[in-house]
Amino acid sequence: MELYIRRKRTDWKGETERSYRRDLDTFVDYAAQEEIETLSDLTRWNVGAYTDYLLDQDLARVTVAGRQKTAKTWLKYLESQGLVSLGLHLAIETLKLDEDEETSNQQLDPDDARMLLSFFRESAEWRGTRRHAVLELLWHVGCRSIGLRALDLGDYDPETGDLKFRNRPETDTRLKRGKSHERNVTLSDTPREVLDLYIARERSDIRDEHGRKPLFPTRQGRPVRGTVRGWMYQATQPCLAVECPHGKRRPNCEFVPRDSASKCPSTRPPHAIRRGSITWQRNLGFDAETVASRAGATPDVIRRYYDQPDYADELERRREDTQEIDITEHLHPTDLDEDSD
Incomplete structure (x- = not known):
């Protein structure tokens, strides 16, 4: 090569x-x-x-x-x-x-994520549903869909809001890089409250074929990755929260049904949510090492493949460090008088 x-x-x-x-x-x-x-x-x-x-x-x-x-x-x-x-x-x-x-832009824009999550949180009908809880978790952690489907009910601590990602290949939930991607992450208050609500109201007490209790089960047991993708295509339909940007009406739109949601130009799969989340976390000021530890990646991969800020976001990240620099106030050591203290 x-x-x-x-x-x-x-x-x-x-x-x-x-x-x-x-x-x-x-x-x-x-x-x-x-x-x-x-x-x-x-x-x-x-x-x-x-x-x-x-x-x-x-x-x-x-x-x-x-x-x-x-x-x-x-x-x-x-x-x-x-x-x-x-x-x-x-x-x-x-x-x-x-x-x-x-x-298509394969990233859920932070503004779109904010709009969607605000809708779910304020909706009496949708708050705490499975698709809401999954979207909250994917966005706030930035994990892969294979990491999400690997979570068991016991991997979540409702007292602390912590999640444990563990590699269990012997029971069909291998993390992408095996044990090297094992980690603990914590949820902030609102995503944690949403997850608690989902568990209390929506989650079915179903075991998978290995006797484990998936955090997000289906009627058949543990979801396959295609199922998680389907949930997120439905969760990111903009017409849930605002007027359709494509001039359609939700009651008779052909993209609303589950089997067709992926065809909507505005919906996004899990990997696009992951990319958007990573960019958002970096925009918040978290360094690549911190984001990588949460998302299950390396800092180099975060920088090369996932962090995709626009020019305005890039400027804001460095504004505080660069907006006050001045030639007379920032002297190079060689410019100082040797006798000065």
């Missing part, structure tokens, strides 16, 4: 090289997981399975397609050098994206 980047670097702008490195690092992670060590270990079977790995990472479909494309381009280069068998790149079938998926 380094050879490929070095030889192709002259054809790319800086941002493209960073993008290629990021995308190829994902393939490196996949190869490490599958114990693929050399080019001779690559087969159509394990190259094709890279798509399954990407789909399990809670990434936007447009991101999956982009990383598939980068891997295919790299594999074509290897084929041209006679390093792998011809046609190996064909094992990756790139996702077909519609126009909305190619152009």
